[in-house]
Amino acid sequence: xxxxxxxxxxxxxxxxxxxxxxxxxxxxxxxxxxxxxxxxxxxxxxxxxxxxxxxxxxxxxxxxxxxxxxxxxxxxxxxxxxxxxxxxxxxxxxxxxxxxxxxxxxxxxxxxxxxxxxxxxxxxxxxxxxxxxxxxxxxxxxxxxxxxxxxxxxxxxxxxxxxxxxxxxxxxxxxxxxxxxxxxxxxxxxxxxxxxxxxxxxxxxxxxxxxxxxxxxxxxxxxxxxxxxxxxxxxxxxxxxxxxxxxxxxxxxxxxxx
Amino acid sequence: xxxxxxxxxxxxxxxxxxxxxxxxxxxxxxxxxxxxxxxxxxxxxxxxxxxxxxxxxxxxxxxxxxxxxxxxxxxxxxxxxxxxxxxxxxxxxxxxxxxxxxxxxxxxxxxxxxxxxxxxxxxxxxxxxxxxxxxxxxxxxxxxxxxxxxxxxxxxxxxxxxxxxxxxxxxxxxxxxxxxxxxxxxxxxxxxxxxxxxxxxxxxxxxxxxxxxxxxxxxxxxxxxxxxxxxxxxxxxxxxxxxxxxxxxxxxxxxxxx
Numbered sequence: 001x002x003x004x005x006x007x008x009x010x011x012x013x014x015x016x017x018x019x020x021x022x023x024x025x026x027x028x029x030x031x032x033x034x035x036x037x038x039x040x041x042x043x044x045x046x047x048x049x050x051x052x053x054x055x056x057x058x059x060x061x062x063x064x065x066x067x068x069x070x071x072x073x074x075x076x077x078x079x080x081x082x083x084x085x086x087x088x089x090x091x092x093x094x095x096x097x098x099x100x101x102x103x104x105x106x107x108x109x110x111x112x113x114x115x116x117x118x119x120x121x122x123x124x125x126x127x128x129x130x131x132x133x134x135x136x137x138x139x140x141x142x143x144x145x146x147x148x149x150x151x152x153x154x155x156x157x158x159x160x161x162x163x164x165x166x167x168x169x170x171x172x173x174x175x176x177x178x179x180x181x182x183x184x185x186x187x188x189x190x191x192x193x194x195x196x197x198x199x200x201x202x203x204x205x206x207x208x209x210x211x212x213x214x215x216x217x218x219x220x221x222x223x224x225x226x227x228x229x230x231x232x233x234x235x236x237x238x239x240x241x242x243x244x245x246x247x248x249x250x251x252x253x254x255x256x257x258x
Numbered sequence: 259x260x261x262x263x264x265x266x267x268x269x270x271x272x273x274x275x276x277x278x279x280x281x282x283x284x285x286x287x288x289x290x291x292x293x294x295x296x297x298x299x300x301x302x303x304x305x306x307x308x309x310x311x312x313x314x315x316x317x318x319x320x321x322x323x324x325x326x327x328x329x330x331x332x333x334x335x336x337x338x339x340x341x342x343x344x345x346x347x348x349x350x351x352x353x354x355x356x357x358x359x360x361x362x363x364x365x366x367x368x369x370x371x372x373x374x375x376x377x378x379x380x381x382x383x384x385x386x387x388x389x390x391x392x393x394x395x396x397x398x399x400x401x402x403x404x405x406x407x408x409x410x411x412x413x414x415x416x417x418x419x420x421x422x423x424x425x426x427x428x429x430x431x432x433x434x435x436x437x438x439x440x441x442x443x444x445x446x447x448x449x450x451x452x453x454x455x456x457x458x459x460x461x462x463x464x465x466x467x468x469x470x471x472x473x474x475x476x477x478x479x480x481x482x483x484x485x486x487x488x489x490x491x492x493x494x495x496x497x498x499x500x501x502x503x504x505x506x507x508x509x510x511x512x513x514x515x516x
Contacts, residue, residue: 062324
């Protein structure tokens with residue numbers, strides 16, 4: 001059966017439906033995280049692996065920018081890279097960045113900064129999923145690449161769940177440690193408003209609409225697969241692949257709070 | 259014979275020697291341009307074709323940025339894209355850009371803005387050379403990609419020759435029309451200082467040094483070939499390829515100044 005042609009608002013409904021069914025807010029690892037059911041080592045594994053994703057985003061966005069054909073579009077897309085890589089102010093000082101704030105998060109949960117940057121102990125699932133995302137953006141149409149960013153439509157909800165849940169349940173995590181997420185609450189909607197409008201305007205055939213929906217499904221899989229890997233290695237059955245991060249033995253609450 | 263290993267300063271000398279021998283400041287088309295020997299249609303052909311090169315630079319730089327592995331390096335390289343694509347100020351207004359200034363130049367010499375942007379009447383030589391540059395940066399090592407930017411070491415001289423020559427010889431070209439070149443006189447040295455230091459630091463084997471020298475030769479060829487195409491089509495023998503820009507018949511001086 002050939003899919004129907006959708007008007008732009010129907011396309012948006014279909015995109016949001018994919019999020020409702022496939023976004024990683026539904027993944028059990030996320031629920032364990034925000035319910036405070038993960039121990040420190042499991043949270044460390046999450047922070048360590050997720051860094052590889054964070055660090056790849058500006059590369060992904062640069063691949064996309066390389067194929068945009070106007071200054072206007074590139075300027076819009078460049079803002080994402082600025083959010084992640086940061087800027088040097090007029091005083092010559094680094095003004096902070098998303099990647100830097102994620103490193104602070106990783107340090108805040110007890111990881112060593114250089115080990116996080118090296119990323120030599122992340123899970124193969126993380127590496128394969130993140131690399132697949134970068135390659136998707138590099139190799140598919142610009143329209144599909146833009147559409148693959150649309151998981152940001154759903155991120156404010158997962159971020160607020162994550163932050164409130166983690167602060168409520170982990171007394172060893174401070175608001176400063178989670179500072180990464182605060183600007184994301186305004187950056188993500190700004191980004192996704194643009195991307196959604198772009199997709200609604202340019203997906204003007206049945207074929208393009210199906211490609212756009214497929215791109216968002218693909219991206220949901222990228223996020224989902226990362227949590228699958230974490231769950232499998234660090235929750236159940238807890239089989240850590242060779243060479244990957246092994247958390248230190250859990251200390252007693254007394255020792256932990258010391 | 260195996261080439262000698264060069265210390266960093268010897269490598270710089272070898273790079274500058276390539277410029278002295280192969281930079282397009284030596285091309286007869288450049289000399290005709292700055293000596294005021296080209297008519298309006300020939301200058302238009304130059305502005306039209308060169309726009310395709312200008313417009314490709316931020317794509318080239320995005321490809322490179324996509325493969326840089328630190329925020330610091332990407333921020334440094336991002337400045338080049340900002341110079342070409344411009345920024346929106348805090349007041350929401352576009353603050354100008356290199357590409358926009360080149361369009362003003364093209365309009366100033368009598369071309370229609372939209373026709374320049376469409377780039378559907380440029381020479382095949384222009385398209386092949388510029389695309390080869392973009393692909394070189396995309397496909398070669400980061401070191402070679404950085405080295406290919408080093409023609410900027412030589413650009414302040416060609417720019418000042420071009421501007422003074424054009425203003426002296428063409429009464430239909432105003433300083434405003436040539437505003438593109440003014441910021442380039444400070445941007446290019448800032449860019450090439452960084453790129454030269456990078457290359458001198460990272461080309462630490464004979465093989466890498468040869469690759470770096472080859473990259474700069476390649477880039478000189480890219481610039482040279484564009485002027486070859488213009489000379490061949492619009493100077494001598496003046497054979498314009500099918501479908502390419504055909505200048506309007508030269509008007510009399512009286513009509514021109516009307």
